[in-house]
Amino acid sequence: MSLVKRYSSKKPYLASLSRRDAIKWIGALSVTAAFPGLTACSSQALAPQSELAKGHWPQLELPVINATGYGKDPNLIIAPRASWPRTLTAAQLTFIAIFADIVAPREGSVPSASEVKVPDLLDEWVSAPYERQQQDRVSFLHLLAWLDEEARRRFDNLFVDVTASQQLAIIDDIAYKKAMQSEEFVRPAKAFADFRRLVLACFFCSPAGVKDIGYLGNVPIVGDYPGPSDEAMTHLQGVLDELGLTL
Amino acid sequence: MMEGQINGHDYDVIVVGSGAGGAMAAYTLTKSGRKVLMLEAGRDYDPKTETPMFKSNFDAPLLGAGNSDKDFGFYDATVDGGWEVPGEPYTKGEGSEFLWWRARMLGGRTNHWGRYSLRFSEHDFKGFSRDGLGADWPFEYWDLAPWYDETEALVGICGTNTGLDDMPDSPEGVLQPPPKPRVPELLVSAAAKKLGIPTAPMHRAVLTRPKDDRQACFYATPCGRGCSIGAAFQTTTSLIPMAQATGLLTVITDAMVKEVNVDEKGKVNALTYIDKKTKQAHRLDAKVIILAASACESARILLNSKSESHPNGLANSSGHVGRNIMDSTGVSYGAHIPALEGRPKYNEDGHTANHLFIPWWGHKVQEKKAMAFPRGYHFEIGSGFRAPSSWVSGDLDGYGKPLKEIAKQAYGSYVGLALRGEMLPNDDCYMEIDEDVKDKWGIPVVKFHWKWSQHELKQVEHGLKTARQILETMGAKFDKPLPKAEDAILKGGQIIHEVGSTRMGDSPTESVTNQWGQTWDCSNLFVMDAGVFASNPHKNCTLTIMTLAMRNSTWLARQLDKGEL
Numbered sequence: 001m002s003l004v005k006r007y008s009s010k011k012p013y014l015a016s017l018s019r020r021d022a023i024k025w026i027g028a029l030s031v032t033a034a035f036p037g038l039t040a041c042s043s044q045a046l047a048p049q050s051e052l053a054k055g056h057w058p059q060l061e062l063p064v065i066n067a068t069g070y071g072k073d074p075n076l077i078i079a080p081r082a083s084w085p086r087t088l089t090a091a092q093l094t095f096i097a098i099f100a101d102i103v104a105p106r107e108g109s110v111p112s113a114s115e116v117k118v119p120d121l122l123d124e125w126v127s128a129p130y131e132r133q134q135q136d137r138v139s140f141l142h143l144l145a146w147l148d149e150e151a152r153r154r155f156d157n158l159f160v161d162v163t164a165s166q167q168l169a170i171i172d173d174i175a176y177k178k179a180m181q182s183e184e185f186v187r188p189a190k191a192f193a194d195f196r197r198l199v200l201a202c203f204f205c206s207p208a209g210v211k212d213i214g215y216l217g218n219v220p221i222v223g224d225y226p227g228p229s230d231e232a233m234t235h236l237q238g239v240l241d242e243l244g245l246t247l
Numbered sequence: 248m249m250e251g252q253i254n255g256h257d258y259d260v261i262v263v264g265s266g267a268g269g270a271m272a273a274y275t276l277t278k279s280g281r282k283v284l285m286l287e288a289g290r291d292y293d294p295k296t297e298t299p300m301f302k303s304n305f306d307a308p309l310l311g312a313g314n315s316d317k318d319f320g321f322y323d324a325t326v327d328g329g330w331e332v333p334g335e336p337y338t339k340g341e342g343s344e345f346l347w348w349r350a351r352m353l354g355g356r357t358n359h360w361g362r363y364s365l366r367f368s369e370h371d372f373k374g375f376s377r378d379g380l381g382a383d384w385p386f387e388y389w390d391l392a393p394w395y396d397e398t399e400a401l402v403g404i405c406g407t408n409t410g411l412d413d414m415p416d417s418p419e420g421v422l423q424p425p426p427k428p429r430v431p432e433l434l435v436s437a438a439a440k441k442l443g444i445p446t447a448p449m450h451r452a453v454l455t456r457p458k459d460d461r462q463a464c465f466y467a468t469p470c471g472r473g474c475s476i477g478a479a480f481q482t483t484t485s486l487i488p489m490a491q492a493t494g495l496l497t498v499i500t501d502a503m504v505k506e507v508n509v510d511e512k513g514k515v516n517a518l519t520y521i522d523k524k525t526k527q528a529h530r531l532d533a534k535v536i537i538l539a540a541s542a543c544e545s546a547r548i549l550l551n552s553k554s555e556s557h558p559n560g561l562a563n564s565s566g567h568v569g570r571n572i573m574d575s576t577g578v579s580y581g582a583h584i585p586a587l588e589g590r591p592k593y594n595e596d597g598h599t600a601n602h603l604f605i606p607w608w609g610h611k612v613q614e615k616k617a618m619a620f621p622r623g624y625h626f627e628i629g630s631g632f633r634a635p636s637s638w639v640s641g642d643l644d645g646y647g648k649p650l651k652e653i654a655k656q657a658y659g660s661y662v663g664l665a666l667r668g669e670m671l672p673n674d675d676c677y678m679e680i681d682e683d684v685k686d687k688w689g690i691p692v693v694k695f696h697w698k699w700s701q702h703e704l705k706q707v708e709h710g711l712k713t714a715r716q717i718l719e720t721m722g723a724k725f726d727k728p729l730p731k732a733e734d735a736i737l738k739g740g741q742i743i744h745e746v747g748s749t750r751m752g753d754s755p756t757e758s759v760t761n762q763w764g765q766t767w768d769c770s771n772l773f774v775m776d777a778g779v780f781a782s783n784p785h786k787n788c789t790l791t792i793m794t795l796a797m798r799n800s801t802w803l804a805r806q807l808d809k810g811e812l
């Protein structure tokens with residue numbers, strides 16, 4: 001895999017879906033800088049507080065999101081995209097863009113996750129005032145802070161500013177099942193796994209991703225539903241033979 | 248609308264609710280020349296202009312994922328409803344869990360229901376006679392069969408005659424042809440066959456041939472969003488406009504019925520509703536009233552309609568209003584099927600729900616008393632190359648190209664079996680009025696009490712074992728033991744097949760209505776939703792709600808002709 005570095009603090013990810021007027025680089029992804037306004041308001045630290053001896057896990061105090069949702073009767077034809085304010089900073093978005101492209105990089109003509117605006121979707125997601133999204137927000141923001149702590153510890157720099165191979169060196173420790181065995185990586189690996197699934201979901205939902213995964217539906221058919229293709233039936237027959245089954 | 252000018256006496260019948268039961272009653276009565284006024288608590292709703300048919304999840308907030316505003320996803324047709332309705336709470340007794348789904352919109356839940364439409368069979372109407380549990384219905388399958396024929400023909404149901412003892416045949420020409428089964432369904436079918444369990448085309452209220460001004464399905468868009476072309480049955484594209492075309496139906500939306508009023512003799516003579524827009528209460532004179540507000544909501548209206556002559560609520564001299572509530576049992580069990588990994592792609596949308604399913608196969612064994620539980624269940628099959636959503640299947644690991652490969656290989660290789668089973672009524676499952684809590688319209692709310700019995704738990708245990716056997720026969724591997732029935736069974740109300748709160752029967756002391764949905768206590772008051780069910784067979788209830796509403800309002804029209812009401 002090529003290790004092209006697309007984004008850094010000098011080259012931030014530019015959010016396109018939001019109506020943000022100015023994108024300002026805020027600096028280090030430390031608790032104070034990256035989460036402005038994080039005073040000692042009600043703590044939402046849903047982060048797993050297990051008794052792990054090894055490793056580190058940031059303890060962020062995140063302000064509660066109490067924006068209103070889209071309600072019980074939104075316009076379904078002209079969908080109210082992000083009816084709540086986006087909350088990620090440029091630094092976090094850039095971070096997520098790097099992360100998303102590690103998860104789903106460009107492959108030939110198939111664009112990468114950031115190219116199909118996955119960071120914008122994630123911004124919408126973690127800023128949403130619903131339960132599942134709020135839980136993800138807490139988990140993901142802790143993961144980002146953890147990655148930054150780890151980059152500082154290992155390479156004395158921000159995660160977004162270390163080299164691509166240094167970024168991967170950290171990711172490699174939490175992206176594989178084997179990582180689960182090392183105590184210090186249990187929490188970040190769990191958060192990584194959830195984040196990864198969501199990044200992939202956003203990617204596969206995009207028009208390019210729909211093609212990439214091979215979904216062929218959502219097109220009207222005139223006449224009867226044709227059923228499985230010949231190729232699909234031949235394959236099924238092979239499966240049946242192998243399992244000793246008959247139709 | 249001009250409530251001020253509405254006079255209930257101008258109408259032969261007032262129908263409360265516009266869902267499956269209410270719309271069928273209104274249709275039947277207007278077709279037989281009766282003037283009908285329909286009151287609907289929800290807003291007006293037009294599927295022709297409001298249905299997001301072809302939108303992709305990418306276009307929706309949060310990839311269309313469900314949340315507390317839209318439980319079944321952003322594009323689900325339910326508006327102003329769901330498990331929670333703002334300002335309209337319900338409460339639960341201690342230790343009870345119950346979920347109450349309500350759709351406050353014209354057409355009610357028919358705008359987004361699954362459209363599974365299975366006839367009840369002989370067994371289903373006479374459960375008590377077979378095993379001594381619950382109650383028999385006050386008629387036989389053969390009394391209802393002709394009405395099923397008519398309802399199926401009118402609604403438009405696709406499926407086939409199978410000859411299976413759980414699936415009574417329809418007359419030649421009634422059912423429309425079902426769509427071809429898909430690969431995962433065929434694999435389930437082959438595995439089930441090896442275990443001696445038959446599969447069958449699901450019967451669905453989906454047109455595969457055009458009918459009146461409704462078009463045939465084009466096999467592309469999730470029916471839960473609604474169907475603006477009318478192929479998936481909903482009353483807003485069929486029965487309501489058809490009834491309106493007679494010129495005899497008037498509909499008032501945003502009209503929340505609070506209570507039914509009686510004269511000094513205790514006979515129904517009016518009802519009171521709140522106009523949700525002005526928050527004003529209105530009293531309408533009424534000659535005949537049909538409650539079809541959905542089972543628990545109709546029972547709520549009755550219990551809230553207290554008077555000197557009906558101190559325990561209207562039509563409740565038996566004390567049975569709010570009792571005998573049942574839902575279907577529900578469990579989901581599924582697995583990744585290695586043999587389906589990386590299989591050839593094709594368009595697997597079909598009519599976007601089950602083409603095949605597993606009907607109940609155990610009647611013969613139960614006759615011999617060789618099954619550990621009474622009554623049956625069926626399995627609905629979940630599978631397929633679905634539109635990408637906020638969940639990605641697969642045992643994901645790593646990142647980059649190899650990760651994407653895992654996800655692509657796993658796509659379409661998961662098969663889930665959803666059990667839907669019969670529940671028996673029990674004394675721990677009932678609803679009552681919570682005297683301390685009112686909704687935002689000032690109407691006292693419902694308090695639910697719920698507990699599954701051993702019958703349901705044993706049935707679910709059997710279902711879990713069977714599901715696992717079928718999946719294993721398909722090549723699935725399991726590394727965990729089966730979950731316990733009490734942990735796996737879904738909550739009461741969660742399958743959204745609640746029935747029985749105003750059950751019918753042969754005797755005024757044991758039931759709320761007679762076999763025509765006519766309340767024993769008030770001859771001009773009827774219930775035409777699932778409240779009247781005497782039992783809750785595993786087959787989804789709505790086809791039978793509509794069939795009964797058609798039969799019973801035909802009878803009601805005849806009574807009006809004879810001047811009996």
Ligand SMILES: Cc1cc2nc3c(=O)[nH]c(=O)nc-3n(C[C@H](O)[C@H](O)[C@H](O)COP(=O)(O)OP(=O)(O)OC[C@H]3O[C@@H](n4cnc5c(N)ncnc54)[C@H](O)[C@@H]3O)c2cc1C
Nearest residue numbers: 264266267268288355356361362363504541776787788789
């Ligand atoms: C997601 C989902 C899937 C389902 N799938 C299936 C399926 O596949 N097969 C099946 O058979 N069933 C299915 N069901 C169940 C089915 O929708 C219901 O059984 C059926 O719609 C009930 O019809 P009804 O007329 O009694 O009530 P509803 O359709 O709920 O209609 C009642 C109407 O009355 C109105 N109302 C309520 N209270 C008042 C009041 N006080 N005053 C005035 N109006 C009032 C409501 O606003 C509503 O419009 C499903 C339900 C859901 C939610």
Ligand code: SF4
Nearest residue numbers: 464465468470474479
């Ligand atoms: S799949 Fe067919 S029936 Fe269902 S909504 Fe689409 S067109 Fe209508």
